Amino acid sequence: MVSLSGEIGIEGSSSSSQAMPESVLPTKAGTFDPPTRLPMARPAFGTEGRPVQLLTNHFNVKFTKQDTVFYHYSVNISHDKSDENHAHSKGFGRKVLDRLYQTYRSEFEGKQFAYDGEKSLFTVGPLPQNNFEFTVVLEDSSARATGGDPSGDSLGEGDQKRSRRSHFTRTFKVELSFAAKIPLKSIALALRGGESEDAQHALQILDIILRQQQAKRGCLLVKQSFFDGNHVNFIDLGGGVSGCRGFHSSFRTVMGGLSLNMDVSTTMIITPGPVLDFLLANQNIQDRRRIDWVKAKRMLKNLRIMTRHTKMEFRITGLSEMPCNQQLFPLRVRNSHGETQIVDITVYDYFMKTHKMQLTWSAHMPCLDVGKPKRPNYLPIELCNLVSLQQYTKALSSQQRVSLVEKSRQKPLERIRVVTDAVKNNHYDEDPILRSCGIYIDKQLSKLDGRVLSAPTLKVGNEEDCVPRNGRWNFNQKRLFYPIQIDRLWAIVNFSARCDLSYLSRELINCGRNKGIQIKRPFTFFEEDREWVRSDPVVRVEKMFEKIKANLPEHPQFLLCVLPERKNSDIYGPWKKKNLHEVGIVTQCISPTKINDQYLTNVLLKINSKLGGINSLLAVEHPCRIPLVNEIPTMILGMDVCHGSPGPSDFPSIAAVVGSRHWPLISRYRASVRTQSPKLETIDSLYKPGADGQDHGMIRELLLDFYRSSNAKKPTQMIIFRDGVGESQFNEVLNVELNQIIKAFEHLGECTIPKFTVIVAQKNHHTKLFLAGAPENVPPGTVVDTMVVHPRHYDFYMCAHAGMIGTSRPIHYNVLLDEIGFSTDDLQKLVLALSYVYQRSTTAVSMVAPVCYAHLAAQQMSQFLKFEDFSGAAGRQGVPELPRLHDNVKSSMFFC
Template sequence: MEKEAGGSPPLSMPINVKPELTVPNHSIISRRGFGSSGRSISLLANHFKVSVNAKDAVFYQYSVSITSEDNRAVEGKGIGRKIIDKLYQTYSSELAGKRFAYDGEKSLYTVGPLPQNRLEFTVVLEGSFAKREIGSPGNGGSPAASSKRSKRSFQSKTFKVEISYAAKIPLKSIALAFKGVESEHNNQDALRVLDIILRQQAANRGCLLVRQSFFLDDPKNFTDVGGGVTGVRGFHSSFRTTQGGLSLNMDVSTTMILTPGPVIDFLKANQNVQEPRYIDWVKAKRMLKNLRVRHELRKMEFKIIGLSEKPCNQQYFPMKVKNGDSANGEPQTVEITVYEYFTRHCGIELTYSAYLPCLDVGKPKRPNYLPIELCSLVSLQRYTKALSSMQRASLVEKSRQKPLDRMRTVTDALINYHYDDDSVLSACGVSIEKQLMQVDGRILETPKLKVGNSEDCFPRNGRWNFNNKTLWKSTSIERWAVVNFSARCDTSQISRDLINCGRRKGIQIGRPYTLIEEDPQSRRGSPLARVEKMFEQIISKLPSEPEFILCVLPERKNSDIYGPWKKKCLSDFGIVTQCISPFKINDQYLTNVLLKINSKLGGINSLLAIEDSRHIPLIKDTPTIILGMDVSHGSPGRSDIPSVAAVVGSLYWPLISRYRASVRTQSPKMEMIDALFKPLANGNDDGIMRELLVEFFRTSNGRKPKQIIVFRDGVSESQFSQVLNIEVEQMIKAYQHLGEVDVPKFTVIVAQKNHHTKLFQASGHENVPPGIVVDTKIVHPRNYDFYMCAHAGMIGTSRPAHYHVLLDEIGFSPDDLQSLIHSLSYVYQRSTCAMSIVAPVCYAHLAAQQMGQFMKFEDLSETSSGQGSMTCAGPAPVPELPRLHKNVANSMFFC
């Protein structure tokens, strides 16, 4: 930490509010050059070179409108593709034999024009299609009507298809993009057409399509992850413009599906019960709604709309039967149970499902019941809910691949799918090489670290340790306590081991003031009640507020205690806390815990040597704040959960290893951070940037940042301009609101891990070494981006970080910027290895995740009236997060 020479800095940044200045409009910069430092290495990338022989080819885009006989619009990619396929089979000559690239919805593409700009066709689909559309109820909701419906399902259906010209998309726009020539046609349009061709191929093979990934219904690609969920391995494929020309990026991809098979087996696995009698049918109804099932006897598919109110042997429905005794012989309607119908009239012996609810596959007012044991879940139905920690761990364990295996898998897939044989690709002269692309990389020099007593530490293979070393700046702990929510841990032994390990690392830890065990009676209470009871004991047993509390959680991961405990400590009382849930306690485990504790209490575990000597280029001479920004969203399917935006800012300039976080909630699923500048009615600013700027000023001897380096995580390429023109604009306004006339210089970098480029050594036997950077051939033809693999991948295949430099007013050289980013991967205080992405981004993610837990338990503990504040005027305002207590607000509580 910076020495306090020259007196204590003022407590806050002086404010002299002036009228706001005009905020400049920024645009994404072009590449300014290439790096040259480091040792050269030859690598392979999962890109395949694409050649385009017919560069003059032009895609013609047509709008497609499909209506049924009653003039209703037909929607749905499955039916759309069937209709267009039938259209081509029926009217090929009228279309001059041209093949289509159809997106399954509203757009169709051809190479060259169709005979006319507007065409209308009548398409007749036979019954094989209609089988999948079955599920409409029969007479009185009777299962008996199923046989009649199966006959009607083979009747033909007629559709009207209108095709009208929309636009031309020349393929040469891609070639012009390589040269940096502006074109009236966006090259992304041409790339999108090429990607649609790949998707159409996959759809024709019966694949599940998820954006640019596709998944084949092949059990050898399935892996069970528990809870009725299966991971299915497929492939991502997309065309990309790069410095080396057009390439096809192919990668192994995984998505989640519901485990196909008997519905009852799925429900037992999903709810983790052994017998059907233990199934919670309220949960089952929510889970099954809208899923597709296959009637195993009639080999037909239906969509579930709900469950019957009564068991199969008590659920009656009206059924028409012939009555030979009646005078006119007309059928009569009788009430019969679903169980009786299938056993007596269909000759099917039902076993366990007689006492279970039936599946309702009809319509809301006209039910159609099927016994659950006769139905199986159709394969390739996506599971979009969040995975549990156990499922996630299982998926990672079972889906990882060594580099050589991944290289072979991707190359084999490219060969087996015969992309070159596609008629539309052939028409525009596209051919794809079958070998991984060779690229030149560089291995950057590993940063040197400083630990205790100014001792040098030299990481090897991206890793280091504190064996026989002390921490660079250690804290001392005098007033502390241990609380134990776990019935199986010996807290006295844990505290002794922690004290001994701490002393070896330079942390002086006194004996804990008290060890508090949870009252066994309290364990039956809610998480919030258990935390309240524990704090009652803390207050009664401690004479004064502790500076630190070690909290032993119950054994299972992601304990419900965590959120209430963190809120109570950090928000209500301002006490630093560390949670542990130990299975095996050894020196390495305790060292990792101490790294977190030391960081939270104001210490620094290790420091970059260039920080210690204050030799960081372009930062050492000009006050510079480094920001890491991330937004955490609710789990999939929960659109009511607010998003949590977190920004961390560096402190104690010229250091780049200490950070402070500011966190806010915002509207669900909103990616742009809207609270960077938040003016209030009284003229004050309650935004994120004000907090970070004031604290930077306080810790940096009264220096105001003249340079701001922003690392933004979690945004896609389509959102880059928004980062510059929404978020950077807010930062400038916040700075101006503090009375500053001279706007600081910005360098804005987007850090992406969610991409599909992988780097390999030529042998493929090991991952690429740490410190790899690639800024040629597979990067963007004009924009300033590069790939960096700062970490050592020990398991599976390493994924490099993809950095996009959107703005650089500071003026870094490529080497200086890459060196800074590489160094920032080594300042993550809670670890002794280089991170795969810069530490400020990791910290922002941790801060958002941890403070998001504050609301998680409150949502669970509130009654439904908490969500009943929706009014006709619109949705309720986004609830605000509790603010951190002033005692911990400036700490690295998130470590």
């Protein structure tokens, strides 16, 4: 085993001063000409493991008319400029095309079409001609904006016989033009392992057919999922937000043939109902007099409401400047002589006199404006309800996320029942377009064979073996493999949390002793001064550090920070930035609600890892028996990108790469983190040459650390795990990111480029695995590489963890490149083993630890930027740089 002397503890000058001399890497002649790489084909199937019978939420699809050809037509809808507003309304295109079909059905010779809601229309077989031009007339029953009249009336008193709802028509020109032919037999070719763009297009058309069916039922469509407005599907998350249960459906080409993947899905919607109820819930208040109307205006803009008195639907454009009983608008009325004149009237008086409606509490509130900027149209809030199925696109609070997870869980048997019923109840076989293609969908979940790999044995303290059971183990009566000693100065900092610090420190010391960690008594406790409790979080942190510097005689080894709130404390980001960026102190934040041995053990696992200790090792890691990894210097990378909150934002994305160190170990890692353009998924700082001729990228940083920590060994093999990319981005991973990594090697003068194994780990997919005939989740270590995998590419599904609650979600691993040459079994066992080296817990994690670490590092360092304003920053001065970690902590597992 590699000696860890000099590398345990807070790694500072001893580590960073030993720069890898670039002269040790001979200069390579010539330049690198990167090849264009494609995802590799499957070399073989795995054979190891205990066989297990499984079910999956894929439904077999038969298509008997492979000679079917889809015809694609481009759709262009134009309209009068006065109606331009309506072109962007929800479902506008579908309404126009539905009316077109009703009016001109004979022109289509009765042939039905599938419309994507935007620019494309598909038919089975050709239409009578390649180009059409139609005039479509839509009758609309929404209010006409006429000088601010809230009801849509053009006249007031004396004209009561007029309809209160103005029916009017809009005229559109619809042009259809032939674009392409897509044969259905391309799917059969893909099922045999062929590559064809037509196959992807044909699958998309089949998905559009399903989406159209749901759109006609009035469902909300979100990507490949659909949601109906039945209130039994709503989950109240608080804050005026609800989770809406629905279904994901997509056709997929898999090894077992064409299948329909049906899964339960959830989207966030605005809770429908009275607008006032939404505002009170959204602002977490009970008294309507305390409503923040500036915030309310932001939240309500562009939401759709329906009036209680006319049942008409409008879109909110703003709020009135004055309260309802003071807000005037011009109204045309006829006097006793029949002459028309304009009078100013308040919205309140208008509804009292014209509609005979007594407004109660909304008289002193602003009105909702549902008109145009120059022609406002006001409605009293108490007459308005938010309509259902309006998507909520902002980030959820931590409480809302917890509530969503708790309330949307489904046990395996329940999930099986729900998705099976969905396939049966949607009557897909009765769809006329699917029938004309000869497509029939099975009503039962597909069966498949899986294998359960044995959990790896772990090594803990005193060279003791620890055998996980059901993906779990514990440190009861056990010691950590390499416990650190907190024998220098340390202290506890309390930011106004109600916590007995003396009891906490005493129990922590006792628990540490049992696990092999010798912890001195804390030097002191720092309590936050009450006068600073309501200050800005950055100010609170600065004031606390003034106390720390004034009262500690030297640089502390470690600070334990007690926060008043769990998960969402505003102190967290500024505190981490101060410690990790400015002063270089390892810190652990806690917010204890119940102090017991299990809680303290979990805290100590994190502290031990951050300070350089090792909680457990793989048994095969200790005597160096990992196939193809221990014989040759091998570096493992985990890569991820963390984006800001949903919706438009200038908050930069955070890219993180963690690299293994102390080869031949695979349990210790260091992180490198950078900002990049908002929403950019491809990591652009792996190699980053500067004006000074130096490479300032992430890979160089990790390579030098590997060299220093691995007895001057250079990696000749690299295993790369990439998280967060879809199938359409595989080529970017292979041909952009991998080329950057190679350039980083070249820049160091490396003459031999390492062999690479590149694996994409996907969590956000919709394939679920179930034990046949059993109510519990699949056992940890379950792997599937047949039937539901790609017909040609090298991929597999693995459930490494024990799903204790709800239904387990397997990770979909896609092996894009394997120059190292792992056998299928060895690679799958390595992936499983890397799920057991996660130092923060005593359970196997669902995804390999390096990817989990990269995600943690990106999330934690994104908190450094939490209180900074990025409005327009990307356009003015480029992406702001992330504060760099202090030399004392940059090599530590600070992210644990």
